[in-house]
Each structure stands twice: as C-alpha cells, then as structure tokens.
Amino acid sequence: MGVRRRVGGFVLLVNPILCDGFGHCAELAPDLVHVDEWGYPIITTEPVALSNLAALESARYAVRGCPRQALRIERVHDAQ
C-alpha cells in the first residue's frame, strides 16, 4: 500500500454541460484533445497507459487549466 503502481490506464473526461469551449485543454494536452469546428473538445476515448508520463502530465495540466473545471481524469483498471 501507499505506492500507486503505474499499471492500467486513464481517460480524460469532459462534462459537456460545464464545457464552454475555451479550448485551453487542446493547447495544454494536444495529444489527447482536438477541437471541433465550434471549439469544443473531442477527447480520445481509448485509455492511455499511466506509464505514459508525458501524456498524464499534460492531462493534469488540462484539468487544472480548464476555466470551467469541466475536465477530470479517471483511472481505468482493465487496460493492459
């Protein structure tokens, strides 16, 4: 216990009701988030490995940088 092993994956989730299309997430996590023609995020739905530290860090930046606090990271255990 105490050590969170980097197994499994995570997904970045957006609450579409809170989201107002500021587009910060697409700049902070360009590998995970694209914006559609109206500026709302399209996020990759397949889980990203937690061992991919660069992706995890950028996802954390996106979560913190969202002006509407509409993003969150959810762990997925069944991946890998």
Place this chain on the structure above:
Amino acid sequence: MIAPESVPRVLRHAAGRPLTLAQHEESFGPLAPGAPSLELLESSGLTGRGGAAFPTARKARLIREQRGHNKFVVVNAMEGEPAAHKDRTLISANPHLVLDGAQYLAGIVGARHVAVCVSRDDPIMVNHLQRAVHERDRHGARGISFELHTPPWRYVAGEESALVHWLDDNESLPQYRPRRPHILRIGHAPVLVDNAETCAHVGLIARYGADWFRRLGTPTSPGSALVSVSGAVARPTVLEVPLGVPVRSILERAGADPDPQALLMGGYGGAWLDARHLDVPYSEDALAPLGSSVGAGVIIVLPRAGCGVVETQRIARWMANESARQCGPCAFGLPAIAEDLARLAVDTPGARAAYDRLIDRCGAIEGRGACRHPDGVVRLVRSALRVFAAHIEDHARGVPCPASRSTRHYSAVPSLEREEELIWE
C-alpha cells in the same frame, strides 16, 4: 381476465371517456392483494416502452437495493415525441391502469410516493390524471401518496434525468451522467422512472401473471405495445399490437399507404426503415440489424410521393431548436446539421459540399452530449443517408426531386418556437 392471445390489452374497455376507478376495477378486477413481487416482473420479461427498451425488472431491482425511506416512483407521461400519441390515448382510455402499475412498482421498490408527470401544455391529460389521482386518494392505495406534476412541454423534458431534475425544483434540463447505471434522486431519495405504458403493462402483469403476459410477442420481446401510426395514413391512429408481428400488418391495420417509400420508426430520434423490409417483425431485436428500432412506438409512413430529405430536414431543424443548448456539440452541431440538410434539399450549388460535411459532422457530434438528444438526430440523419442514398445522390448533383418543392409534408412537425420563448421551468 383478458384472453391471453387477444389485443388490445392495455386499451381494453376503452370507452369515450376515461374509466373511473369503480368502472376500472369492475372491468379488470382488483389489483392482486398479495405483496408485489419483483420475481413476477422479472419472469414477465417486460421492457420499457418509453424508447430505450430497458428491462423494467432490472431497473426496479436497482432502485430496490438502494437505501432510503422516501423513494419515488415517477410515471413519465410527458410524451415529448410530437409523433407519439400513445400515452395520451392510454390515459384517455384508462388512467387507473397506469396508476395501478405505478402502485405495484412502488410496492416492489419500497416507495411511498408516486409522482405522475404530464406536460402542462396538454390540459385534457392534466384533467384526466387529476381526476384519477383524486379518486385514488379517496378510495385506494393506503400508504402510497399520488401526486400530479406538470412540467413544461419540451422534447428533452421527458428525458428521465431532466424530469427528475425538474421534480427536484430545477429547470427541466438533462443532466450529465458519466457512470451508468446512475441512480436519479429527488433530494436524497432514489427515484424509479417508468413510462406510462410500461406502468400499464405492469398493472396487467400484476393481475394476470407473467405467463399470461408472455402469451403474446416473442420470447425476447414479450407482450404487446402501443404504436402511433401517422404520415400517409387515412387517419393517424394508435394501435395496440403484439410485438413480433410483421410491420406490414401494422400498416394494414392502420389503413396506411400499402406501398410506401420508407417508414420512420421509433420517433424523431429514430431511424428510417426502407420499405423493402416491410415484412420484418416489429420487435427491437429484429429491427436492430436494420439500424432501426421500436423506440417510443412511432411509425411515420412516407409515401412514394414524399421526399425523405425534406422530411428529415424538417425534423432535424425542429430537434435542433429543441436542444437544451447545454452542450456545445448539440447546441451548435444540430443547427449545422439541419442547415446542411436544407442545402441538400433544394438545388443550391453547395449541395455536394453539404453532403460531405454532413457525414463529417455526424461523426463529430455523436456521443458528445450529456444526454442522447444529439445521438438521436445523428441516428436519424445517418439512416436517411443510407435509406435515401440514391435519392440523395440526385439532390447532391443538383437535381432535387419534384416532391422537395411541394408544400405537402408527411411528418407533422410542430412549428418552431423562438429560442427566447422556450420555457424550461
């Protein structure tokens, strides 16, 4: 007891006006006195009739397992589908059968309150239900209180999370539910939401049993269902049909055009069905491979003289206007889709570009709303692109059909309301 092989079941004993409680109990017999049983509901195999066809027993079990003293059963008679008239027909025939079912469900999940929700824009329905609920309070149902609620009429107001949100003293807007199954709550109290027709079937299962219920329909979708047939028919009607009968036989009973071009199945968020498949059984599992569904029990008949693109465009435009405008992909995407369809419907030079854009936009919008409203429109548009492929090809080349210039339409889409006049609370 109703003979098991005969329809109508829930619409039986329908007179000109709704049955009173005394008349109702005289014709159907009293509700079985024993304790309500979830096992009975489970073995009946009843699925929800509101559109999603979710097993009613599984939903009831989920709520029964929740803790709480003040659970609610919500009867959803909102009927946001403009083409559906089944709940209206059912309640004008026999509101007490619906309330019986709700009472039985309340017994199963341990609820004390039954909230009947009907749109306030339909004063006749409000009147019928008010009378029925009042009769219940005087004569029946010890320990369970019935109350009537009248949310505003919006397409998405009948969505269960929007309905429960409204009952919880908020606007009737759909809510974000990332984890399914999600327990809806009024305050802290868990809520079971069931369609009015589902409740009516529960009322009959409670009386006559699961085996009786299964004598009609197929093993996977047992029982009967109400179908609202409109479009190219002599008169728009609501019929009760056993599930699994050929779609053609439903059209015959409704007096519809015998040689239609296509059928819109399920409702405005449903899918077009090519007329080649008229002999497919009317059940979820037979229609699913064809990309169609029973949905809320709506069939709109499009004759050969009609234009599928124009009908789809009118529906999509109305659906775009009925968006709650909470989620970007729905608020901006649906008007964009409706706009593309409008370009495709008339011979503008941009028809080809609009067609390509439409496919991209459908892919971009799908699954990105909090509720399934945008997905329904995407489904409708995709099915239109598939079913009317040859027809759309003509439109895209800039040669629209003569029907697209006609002012005769087959889907009775309500007139658009201005955005600032939409009432949500």
